[in-house]
Amino acid sequence: MRKALLGKSGLEVSAVGFGGIPIMRVGTKDAITVIGRAIELGVNFIDTAMAYGDSQAKIGAAIADRREGLILATKSGKTTKEEILDDVERARSQMGVDVIDLYQLHSVSSEENMSAVLETDGALAGLIEARRAGHIAHIGVTSHSLEVALKLLDVDEFETLQFPFNLVTSEPADELIPKARDRNVGFIVMKPMCGGQYDNPELAFKFLNGYPDLVAIPGIEAAWEIEQIVELVESGATLSESEAVEAQAIADMLGKLFCRRCGYCMPCPEGVPIGLAMVFDSFVKRFPPDVLIERFGRRVAEDGAKCIECGKCEAKCPYNLPIIDTIKQSVAKARKIMAEQEAAS
Numbered sequence: 001m002r003k004a005l006l007g008k009s010g011l012e013v014s015a016v017g018f019g020g021i022p023i024m025r026v027g028t029k030d031a032i033t034v035i036g037r038a039i040e041l042g043v044n045f046i047d048t049a050m051a052y053g054d055s056q057a058k059i060g061a062a063i064a065d066r067r068e069g070l071i072l073a074t075k076s077g078k079t080t081k082e083e084i085l086d087d088v089e090r091a092r093s094q095m096g097v098d099v100i101d102l103y104q105l106h107s108v109s110s111e112e113n114m115s116a117v118l119e120t121d122g123a124l125a126g127l128i129e130a131r132r133a134g135h136i137a138h139i140g141v142t143s144h145s146l147e148v149a150l151k152l153l154d155v156d157e158f159e160t161l162q163f164p165f166n167l168v169t170s171e172p173a174d175e176l177i178p179k180a181r182d183r184n185v186g187f188i189v190m191k192p193m194c195g196g197q198y199d200n201p202e203l204a205f206k207f208l209n210g211y212p213d214l215v216a217i218p219g220i221e222a223a224w225e226i227e228q229i230v231e232l233v234e235s236g237a238t239l240s241e242s243e244a245v246e247a248q249a250i251a252d253m254l255g256k257l258f259c260r261r262c263g264y265c266m267p268c269p270e271g272v273p274i275g276l277a278m279v280f281d282s283f284v285k286r287f288p289p290d291v292l293i294e295r296f297g298r299r300v301a302e303d304g305a306k307c308i309e310c311g312k313c314e315a316k317c318p319y320n321l322p323i324i325d326t327i328k329q330s331v332a333k334a335r336k337i338m339a340e341q342e343a344a345s
Contacts (some may be wrong), residue, residue, distance in 0.1 A: 008184040020046065050075065073103070165214070188215050
């Protein structure tokens with residue numbers, strides 16, 4: 001498969017990687033099968049996170065006898081040195097490897113979070129120590145905030161940046177991607193299918209083929225998904241004029257509902273987790289019900305119900321999204337899933 005260089009890390013990875021969220025939804029045997037198929041197709045870059053349930057352990061089982069040539073990436077949302085060093089050790093143990101090729105600070109998406117991880121005893125210091133000890137090879141960061149991501153690119157230690165980029169969230173092409181290139185920071189594309197909201201992989205990956213130095217990591221649950229995507233990426237085909245018009249029409253429609261997680265709507269005076277409620281539907285599609293409820297659903301169901309429809313969030317949203325209605329829908333969906341889980345237990 002065609003390879004791409006992840007900036008100053010020097011990591012040479014397949015033009016498309018394997019995103020590890022969806023394998024939480026399948027058993028270990030099926031996870032091993034789909035990861036194995038991806039490797040057979042030439043995918044050598046596998047990305048997961050501490051937050052993705054048993055994904056690290058399943059990846060470990062899948063690569064137990066085929067570690068050579070693979071680039072393993074994971075991440076942690078911990079903000080202190082001590083906490084992230086614990087997560088590094090857990091990741092090494094769960095994946096059964098001595099060295100993790102790329103370890104990323106997960107979802108550094110606010111000024112407060114960025115300040116915390118950059119403190120003297122913050123998470124970045126922990127990763128530098130882990131790298132010095134030979135437990136990780138390279139350091140990266142992920143974010144959902146354009147403003148914060150631009151600042152993160154000025155931190156010399158970060159060798160890669162993982163950020164949403166797709167037909168709807170195309171804003172990174174204006175400033176973020178050019179700055180990453182200038183800083184020689186590898187750009188990893190999360191949410192190439194708009195977090196599961198976009199259902200046309202042909203248009204989605206033809207769009208991304210226009211940026212051959214970027215590496216997308218679609219979430220993969222079944223072998224046919226990675227087979228289809230690899231074929232599209234390997235073709236190198238980009239959007240034709242008619243396809244670009246079609247893609248834009250779909251993006252315009254989704255853009256009226258799709259939350260970019262910029263955070264401008266926060267904080268809510270009533271304590272409603274607005275950002276979580278806005279993307280809850282995408283979590284439903286990617287996480288198994290038990291994990292969904294434990295990590296996101298209960299909070300959406302309970303704290304989401306505190307919304308008094310004051311409208312302050314909608315007034316601050318730069319995309320004019322129907323936040324109040326979306327919160328209501330997410331609360332109802334979370335309650336329904338919780339009731340189904342309770343009935344099944």
